[in-house]
Amino acid sequence: MIKRSLIVLLLIVTAYILYPLAILPPQDNLGNAAAAITADGVTDLGAANLVTSVIVSYRGLDTLGEVTVLFLATAGVGFVLFRKRKSDTADTEVPRQASEFLQTGAIFLWPYIVILGIFIIFHGHISPGGGFQGGVILAMAFLLIMLAFPGKALPEGFRHAMESLSGLAYVGIAIAGLAIAGDFLNTRILPTGQTGSLISAGAIPLISVAIGIKVGAEMVTILAHLRKEEA
């Protein structure tokens, strides 16, 4: 009884706090930073997709932090789920075979999903998308293979090498921006080219590729850790 009345009280207080937001007049003019970016962003960096140029360059330091958080999450999952395999039991147990539908569908769909992921990564500065989304889609393609063919995953060393190298490339491009163009993560170290073409927008596509590979490798690592202990 007292629990229920507390819930009702909580709902009333929440509604009272949130009510002013509902009757707030819509804001018509942008803030200072947003106005400056929307006015000069496209000509400044040469990327047709302003969202990507904000994520990769204007607030690129935050993206670097997000990627670091993801790396720490991967390390945490690996730390929690890591178990030393007993070498005699692990090899004798054969993992259960997936159904034929799943195997055929996985083989059929895998290339298309990979192509979609690569497209989204490479066109991040032109159309919606970018490294993060494309990397997750790539990871889902590899998850499909992992589900259909147990025991077949990307080799662990390869994953870790890709992740480390792409992270290194990201930081390297950022420092190159500091050295050449004068700002950390300034993407104008390469010519911006013609806005809207595939090879344009300076170093934004390179950073997208680095983020995509890093995110994809980290996601596959998390999924492989969760999947590995089932045998």
Add this chain to the structure above:
Amino acid sequence: MIIFLLIFLGIIMLVAAIFAVMTKELIAAILATGLIGLMASVIFIVLAAPDVAMTEAAIGSGLTMVVFLLALRRIRQLGGSDND
């Protein structure tokens, strides 16, 4: 017109969220969580934010659901054989 679509999608999200909390079936709860992410990504598309919609569809309704399902299976395996 758009406001009605948004309200409709929001009601679906609310119903799915309450269902996910109330139901006893864990798998149904996980699927309802994925439905929330999917509806959120549709709302982002309607509000002209395709970048966020892509992230939400890939993470919110794809990856989160897969991670939850794998974790659920792992918990069941641990519960089934507690000789470890």
